[in-house]
Amino acid sequence: MFNTASTTPEKILQMLSALLLFAAVMGVILFIAGRFGGRKGDRVVAYLYLLPVVLLLAVGLVYPGLRTIYQSFFDAAGDAFIGFDNYGTIFSDPDQLTVLRNTVIWVVLVPFLATAIGLVYAILVDKSRFESFAKTLVFLPMAISMVAAGVIWKFMYEYRPDQGTVKQIGLVNQVIVWLGGKPIQLLIDSPLNTLLLIVVLIWIQAGFAMTILSASIKAIPDDIIEAARLDGVNAWQMFRSITLPSVQPTVVVVLTTVGIATLKVFDIVRTMTGGNFKTSVVANEFYRQTFNADNQGLGAALATLLFLLVIPIVWYNVRQLRRSEAR
Amino acid sequence: MSTVTPVTSTPPLVADKPSAAKTAKKRLSSPWASLAAIVLGVLWTIPTFGLLVSSFRPERAIKTTGWWTFFTNPTVTLDNYRSVFGEDGGVNLAAFFVNSLIICIPSVLIPLALAALAAYAFAWIEFPGKNILFLAVFALQIVPLQVTLIPLLEIFVNVKLTGTFWTLWLSHSAFALPLAIYLLHNFMREIPAGLIEAARIDGAGHVSIFFKVMLPLLTPALAAFGIFQFLWVWNDLLVALVFAGGGDEVAPITLQLANLSGTRGTAWQLLSAGAFVSIIVPVTVFLLLQRYFVRGLLAGSVKG
Incomplete structure (x- = not known):
């Protein structure tokens, strides 16, 4: 499922299993959220709804962005710190x-x-x-x-x-x-x-x-x-x-x-x-x-x-x- | 959330035409204005039209005479389309076409579902840290993709996902979220609070409110963003180059067209047909669903 798909049926299969996996994750989130009621439970529901987004943004945008800024102070190979030379x-x-x-x-x-x-x-x-x-x-x-x-x-x-x-x-x-x-x-x-x-x-x-x-x-x-x-x-x-x-x-x-x-x-x-x-x-x-x-x-x-x-x-x-x- | 200014409240695209405006128009419209509009319209269409005509001309004709001579000396062939689809020409666009579809479908559905949930939480649930979190998501819209690509690639190498569709699905989903959340949030805020309150009094939880009250009302906004994201992903080159540039297995059609343009820049019989194969899907989607696409645009975007 996480390998390279090379034929068209394999690709379609991989896409469908990815969508199913995603649907399952969403299902779990919604199921848990459904068990919380009342004003106090609101908080839990909100965090559950935001959890996947925050994770994806942290890993996909925030960390990479900060990392690139950090890397911009290093040399061509990324090893030696060279300040503002770049x-x-x-x-x-x-x-x-x-x-x-x-x-x-x-x-x-x-x-x-x-x-x-x-x-x-x-x-x-x-x-x-x-x-x-x-x-x-x-x-x-x-x-x-x-x-x-x-x-x-x-x-x-x-x-x-x-x-x-x-x-x-x-x-x-x-x-x-x-x-x-x-x-x-x-x-x-x-x-x-x-x-x-x-x-x-x-x-x-x-x-x-x-x-x-x-x-x-x-x-x-x-x-x-x-x-x-x-x-x-x-x-x-x-x-x-x-x-x-x-x-x-x-x-x-x-x-x-x-x-x-x-x-x-x-x-x-x-x-x-x-x-x-x-x-x-x-x-x-x-x-x-x-x-x-x-x-x-x-x-x-x-x-x-x-x-x-x-x-x-x-x-x-x-x-x-x-x-x-x-x- | 004072810095967040909803642009969604832009007035409807097609205003009804009262008679006052019509009389106004009569006085304004001069033949010169019409002429200028026609000239601009023609200028905007000619480049695409020229390549479209060329894609149906024989290779020799394309390379020795201008496409405009087609009208005095028309010769039509489908050979160019046959060779971009055929395996023997080394172009094999059909496989890349499939890849583009495989890339696009999850890259549209995943961020759409995630953003809808998050937007709901931001719009209708009170929780500590809400404003600061929303501001952060809003601010992430301005992060250029370029800043994220190399560290993301390193992550994908570490978890051994390189060369799979997962790299594209995950990165396109992440990149889409800030704009998607912002748009859907603005849209959800316009739904009367009374509706949600009434549902709550009836004992409905946030899950059933989301599905039974929100989703039906949200369809136009979801369509708007869905089309927007579809065109974005289908037409993307940069993300594909970085994550799928290594092999042909997961490369989308834009990547193959760009490679073709780089390595066989004078093979106009292939380039012309290839270009049209690559734009047929987005142009069709666009023409059929223009109304929604325009709505997505009007809702404001600083994405990229």
């Missing part, structure tokens, strides 16, 4: 500085562009006849894995040398040729390649931004809109003084959520360039240092850095939410 490397090594620079570009561009595009699109299609269809088109990339998205866009960016009868098979280079230019090695030329990878995540995240913002736009009370209308405002004034202020708290949530997702971007970079040609980002570099370069300490430091970078974004988000609640 962090020093991240902020001084030229390769690592490229990684940091790229991560900053990602985190600045993706949330703002994805949110802007999502907001504009949500307003454009709002209450139109094709609204739900139009939204599905933009939302669909959310359901596609970043690996598949990487493949889709790698094909868009495909390059064929500019010689004789060779035809372009990537649409982007074909458009460049149609416009009279020469085909470009889009995924190799830095820093253009990083920008083109960023396009992929914007393509994915704009749908998320649009969906959340669209719900927020629809929540604006009609009488406010109608009052503004009676005052004779035009479309731009409506956007500036009604729509934008109304959805502003939601914009903050979307920006920060997309920002956090961007910070952890890994699949796209790995699938499209493998982090080569100066396109690596922190999450990709974490993987590369840990598994390919065998530098556990540096890998742990990069993971910890990721954690540290998430905190201010979340903190800002929570603060903004509380402020808008208080209003």
Whole structure:
């Protein structure tokens, strides 16, 4: 049951026995909980309900997280304590500085562009006849894995040398040729390649931004809109003084959520360039240092850095939410 | 619990359209706005569409001409799909497809059940340490997976679970819990307290209240999170790479597609068909259950 299953029937059997085992554990918990009644028993029931969760979180998140932070102060093999040296490397090594620079570009561009595009699109299609269809088109990339998205866009960016009868098979280079230019090695030329990878995540995240913002736009009370209308405002004034202020708290949530997702971007970079040609980002570099370069300490430091970078974004988000609640 | 701000109270997605809004719309909508919307919609669809068309073209055609020439010179073949499924092509996607399903089902059901119980305790039972514990679970949402992977891998090595589905089931379940508990808790708090009180006065314990009162009301929230988690697990690459990267036995389809893209980056006949095989399930689930998925999203997420 705890061995590697290699044939399909074995795999299905293993899955079913795992689910049965889980059901049995749940059954025991519920059975014991069922025997406790009254206000005093409440306490026992609550702890029983929380027991599996606390165990799983302690072993699966809390301990590993603390352990990684601890490991980030050790050398490549994880043996010798070296203080903040790994962090020093991240902020001084030229390769690592490229990684940091790229991560900053990602985190600045993706949330703002994805949110802007999502907001504009949500307003454009709002209450139109094709609204739900139009939204599905933009939302669909959310359901596609970043690996598949990487493949889709790698094909868009495909390059064929500019010689004789060779035809372009990537649409982007074909458009460049149609416009009279020469085909470009889009995924190799830095820093253009990083920008083109960023396009992929914007393509994915704009749908998320649009969906959340669209719900927020629809929540604006009609009488406010109608009052503004009676005052004779035009479309731009409506956007500036009604729509934008109304959805502003939601914009903050979307920006920060997309920002956090961007910070952890890994699949796209790995699938499209493998982090080569100066396109690596922190999450990709974490993987590369840990598994390919065998530098556990540096890998742990990069993971910890990721954690540290998430905190201010979340903190800002929570603060903004509380402020808008208080209003 | 003052830092916890329920985002679930976001208003319904589709508001009814009063006539005032319609007249407003008439004045706002200009042909330029429609044109811009169409351009964006088309731009967003073209990349996927191009690869979809390519997946049905013969290998030679894909590699020598652009997919847009398909419309002037259409040749259709299913060879690409045959070779990604066939064993002889060395791609063998069918096996990885099965793996993805095997990984997903427990990775959705287990955290869903555990989180429902925990959320119930947080929402409706008074016990010492409740607030601090809930805050801790809430805060765990922001832990990036990267921070946990290596120590978890060491644990799995120590208990000899490496190379089995257990690594993926357990880690995906653990990673899902903070968000799941938070979402379900918010949802449960919206159920009127009177219902629970009435059941208690009738002598019902917390077990029967959970099953008879909560679960039926909770179905939409469970569906929302279930779909969310399903898409997340199916589309995951990082966790799979770390825990199932060693062998093919437990690797999901995303991993095989990523490997294919790395080792045979120009084999577009395989990549195009492979990509579509890998996205067909999540896209179908998404299109059928979009309403629930959107609800899950609106409930707020900082997961990852």
